[in-house]
Amino acid sequence: xxxDFNDETFRGDFTYxxxxxxxKRFPFPFPEDSYMYSVNMEPHVPGPVGSxxxxxxxxxxxxxxxxxxxxxxxxxxxxxxxxxxxxxxAGWDLLELIMESKARDYPHWFSLHRDGNxxxxxxxxxxxxxxxxxxxxxxxxxxxxxxxxxxxxxxxTLQDQRDDDLxxxxxxxxxxxxxxxxxxxxxxxxxWHAPVPxxxxxxxxxxxxxxxxxxxxxxxxxxxxxxxxxDPLLDTSPENYPKWGPSKTTMTPETVGRRQxxxxxxxxxxxxxxxxxxxxxxxxxxISFQDLVTVPKWARRMHRVVRDIPDExxxxxxxxxxxxxxxDYLAPFDDGLPTSPGFAPE
Amino acid sequence: xxxxxxxxxxxxxxxxxxxxLIKRFRFVRRDGLAMPVFxxxxxxxxxxxxxxxxxMNPYSLMSAPxxxxxxxxxxxxxxxxxxxxxxxxxxxxxxxxxxxxxxxxLFPLDARAxxxxxxxxxxxxxxxxxxxxxLEAMGGRFExxxxxxxxALGAYVDHLRGRYGARVHVYHDAFxxxxxxxxxxxxxxxxxxxxxxxxxxMIAWVHATARAMGWPDRAVHSEEFLAxxxxxxxxxxxxxxxxxxxxxxxxxxxxxxEAAGVDAPYLCxxxxxxxxxxxxxxxxxxxxxxxxxxxxxxxxxHTKIMPCVSRFRGAGLVLDR
Ligand code: HEM
Ligand code: FES
Numbered sequence: 001x002x003x004d005f006n007d008e009t010f011r012g013d014f015t016y017x018x019x020x021x022x023x024k025r026f027p028f029p030f031p032e033d034s035y036m037y038s039v040n041m042e043p044h045v046p047g048p049v050g051s052x053x054x055x056x057x058x059x060x061x062x063x064x065x066x067x068x069x070x071x072x073x074x075x076x077x078x079x080x081x082x083x084x085x086x087x088x089x090a091g092w093d094l095l096e097l098i099m100e101s102k103a104r105d106y107p108h109w110f111s112l113h114r115d116g117n118x119x120x121x122x123x124x125x126x127x128x129x130x131x132x133x134x135x136x137x138x139x140x141x142x143x144x145x146x147x148x149x150x151x152x153x154x155x156x157t158l159q160d161q162r163d164d165d166l167x168x169x170x171x172x173x174x175x176x177x178x179x180x181x182x183x184x185x186x187x188x189x190x191x192w193h194a195p196v197p198x199x200x201x202x203x204x205x206x207x208x209x210x211x212x213x214x215x216x217x218x219x220x221x222x223x224x225x226x227x228x229x230x231d232p233l234l235d236t237s238p239e240n241y242p243k244w245g246p247s248k249t250t251m252t253p254e255t256v257g258r259r260q261x262x263x264x265x266x267x268x269x270x271x272x273x274x275x276x277x278x279x280x281x282x283x284x285x286x287i288s289f290q291d292l293v294t295v296p297k298w299a300r301r302m303h304r305v306v307r308d309i310p311d312e313x314x315x316x317x318x319x320x321x322x323x324x325x326x327x328d329y330l331a332p333f334d335d336g337l338p339t340s341p342g343f344a345p346e
Numbered sequence: 347x348x349x350x351x352x353x354x355x356x357x358x359x360x361x362x363x364x365x366x367l368i369k370r371f372r373f374v375r376r377d378g379l380a381m382p383v384f385x386x387x388x389x390x391x392x393x394x395x396x397x398x399x400x401x402m403n404p405y406s407l408m409s410a411p412x413x414x415x416x417x418x419x420x421x422x423x424x425x426x427x428x429x430x431x432x433x434x435x436x437x438x439x440x441x442x443x444x445x446x447x448x449x450x451x452l453f454p455l456d457a458r459a460x461x462x463x464x465x466x467x468x469x470x471x472x473x474x475x476x477x478x479x480x481l482e483a484m485g486g487r488f489e490x491x492x493x494x495x496x497x498a499l500g501a502y503v504d505h506l507r508g509r510y511g512a513r514v515h516v517y518h519d520a521f522x523x524x525x526x527x528x529x530x531x532x533x534x535x536x537x538x539x540x541x542x543x544x545x546x547x548m549i550a551w552v553h554a555t556a557r558a559m560g561w562p563d564r565a566v567h568s569e570e571f572l573a574x575x576x577x578x579x580x581x582x583x584x585x586x587x588x589x590x591x592x593x594x595x596x597x598x599x600x601x602x603x604e605a606a607g608v609d610a611p612y613l614c615x616x617x618x619x620x621x622x623x624x625x626x627x628x629x630x631x632x633x634x635x636x637x638x639x640x641x642x643x644x645x646x647x648h649t650k651i652m653p654c655v656s657r658f659r660g661a662g663l664v665l666d667r
Contacts, residue, residue, distance in 0.1 A: 039620060042613040086457035089484070162456055163564050210638040211618030217382055218448045219351035221614065274411065274480075276385040276454045 005064040005125060016232035018291055022061055026287050027052045029224035029264045031342055033304040037199040039207050044220040044268045052266060055105035057098060057152060058283065064125055066153050066234065073174040073235050079182045081146050083170035090158045090170065091145030092135055093272035094279050098148045123151055145170055154283035161276055166212060168192055175234040175284045177227045177263060178318060197312040215278060217271040225265040228319040232261055232286045248321055256329045257290035289329055297346045299333035306330065351448040358442045359416060364501050368469065369435055370420045373446060380414035386477030387453035390417065393445040396433045403430035406473040407449060411480045420501065422469040453569040460537030462488040465525065465552055467544020471502060473569060474543065478510060489513050491530065496520040527555050543569040580657065583664045584608055585627055599653035603667060610653065610667060617655035624665050626651050631660010
């Protein structure tokens with residue numbers, strides 16, 4: 001594996017690590033010392049050089065290992081990738097969006113040559129070279145969405161838009177925070193969000209849906225979501241809950257700093273041009289508590305967020321059981337000093 | 347209501363008189379980039395500077411959705427309309443520079459349909475021209491029923507017959523030819539979706555006939571063109587910063603506040619997130635609430651405004667900003 005990418009695992013011996021650079025650019029998701037659901041969407045415009053917002057799709061040091069983990073999840077359970085027949089066009093839209101973006105943003109790693117519908121794609125980190133006919137699935141080894149998302153970090157869902165609603169009808173979902181594509185496929189926006197506490201009553205999904213129905217091509221938006229994960233496990237799926245759920249019961253004061261991870265999802269929403277569908281990439285970043293507390297502002301704020309979070313959210317996010325353990329670890333890093341507003345370190 | 351999508355700078359490449367009422371305009375980009383591909387049924391908003399009045403009219407795209415070399419629209423001359431079509435007919439010439447919005451689709455094909463039954467009246471043909479090109483390219487099954495006043499006013503009939511042959515059915519008012527809708531709907535295969543674009547009366551007729559025959563509403567689609575309101579300039583006082591500003595027709599209130607150097611919160615710039623909510627201290631007039639954020643009660647009380655999308659008409663508006 002080249003110097004650009006880590007050789008690491010997200011299961012078994014869990015050798016996943018963040019370099020100093022990865023810690024520095026970690027997308028800490030809390031703009032203030034407390035957390036509640038909100039319609040937290042903003043334009044997905046390029047951010048500072050080196051940040052996870054610099055490019056449309058962030059490719060980082062975990063890329064190659066994450067793709068290896070995805071291949072393993074799919075080999076064990078092919079239903080993690082599904083596309084209803086009418087979503088193939090949206091799959092081509094997504095393939096084009098990702099290939100164009102990566103070739104533009106990372107020309108040393110990715111190239112795309114287009115000659116009419118004859119396309120030539122080179123992915124150097126994964127050592128893939130593919131000539132194919134755009135819009136002719138028989139010229140790819142698998143469907144277009146599966147093809148490109150096997151080469152792109154983060155989960156992906158594709159939503160068809162009709163009858164003033166969004167319908168989740170295709171996806172590649174192997175790095176999810178405890179939800180199942182196989183269960184949700186075919187549902188509408190409020191149906192698949194049904195398990196979320198408090199947010200429906202607060203009108204968050206009504207407003208978010210109205211906004212998304214008007215989302216324009218060329219004007220993607222982004223938002224953060226977050227949860228807590230014990231050990232750097234990408235595949236926290238309901239399908240595999242018996243395998244990973246019990247890990248929550250074996251954390252100790254000695255291991256919490258190393259094993260407890262803040263799991264941040266950078267979610268973006270893109271209107272797709274040919275299909276009029278919406279693509280929803282869900283990019284997962286993991287950071288251990290012991291790495292997180294190396295940034296004083298993050299340590300103070302993380303303590304306050306966990307301390308003050310409503311029980312409904314801590315329960316839904318699945319960490320209420322270990323909340324006391326987490327607070328005991330974080331409290332010594334909170335000296336009570338005020339924090340500055342916004343995401344950036346002090 | 348743009349959410350920050352970049353505009354498309356174009357030059358008019360061609361103006362073609364299709365018949366006595368309709369002109370076709372072809373636009374190509376000024377910046378040398380490719381036009382975005384789009385989905386059949388999409389429209390663009392054409393920005394016009396009509397001798398000082400700013401007009402923003404939506405027109406369906408009728409060029410092939412995959413053709414990135416240019417966009418084409420057709421405009422029917424409407425003597426009674428707000429003036430956009432007259433401006434297009436009387437003043438727009440090849441070589442003129444104009445600005446288009448990104449394509450937006452409020453009339454998409456239902457991708458699950460087994461067959462698409464397209465019903466057009468007059469200028470309502472335009473979205474179907476793009477949709478048929480898309481369906482043909484993807485091997486989709488469709489049939490067009492197109493009602494026109496007379497052969498002379500049957501825009502694109504020859505072109506469409508040439509391309510799609512027997513799938514194109516044309517009806518002339520002048521010869522008393524009528525679409526036999528009841529029979530047509532009765533003989534469609536299961537999984538057919540119906541699309542109608544044309545005069546109001548035709549849309550209502552298709553919906554009512556289909557409903558009476560037991561078609562689910564979700565299988566009957568129509569183009570609803572909600573033309574964006576013509577933006578008028580208005581003045582606003584910003585109490586906290588002690589400034590009075592003028593919001594230009596082509597600006598949002600939020601943009602005008604920002605242009606005056608006053609920091610204002612925002613996130614979505616699309617009326618959904620609530621971030622830009624601002625207290626109204628005095629309102630002598632009417633706030634045009636265009637957001638999804640405020641409740642109906644809040645809107646009626648005129649005590650809050652969402653500057654990213656909402657506007658004002660009247661004698662005076664004072665905001666706590
Ligand atoms: C169209 C794209 C979207 C998809 C496919 C999607 C999907 C999901 C899914 C599958 C869940 C987990 C539900 C469960 O427990 O089973 C979820 C949770 C959630 N979603 Fe979305 N979502 C989308 C857009 C949004 C947007 C725009 C918002 C904005 C406000 C939002 C807010 C939330 C919240 C607050 C939660 C709870 C998360 C937590 O506490 O961990 N979602 N979403
Ligand atoms: S900026 Fe989001 S509602 Fe105005």
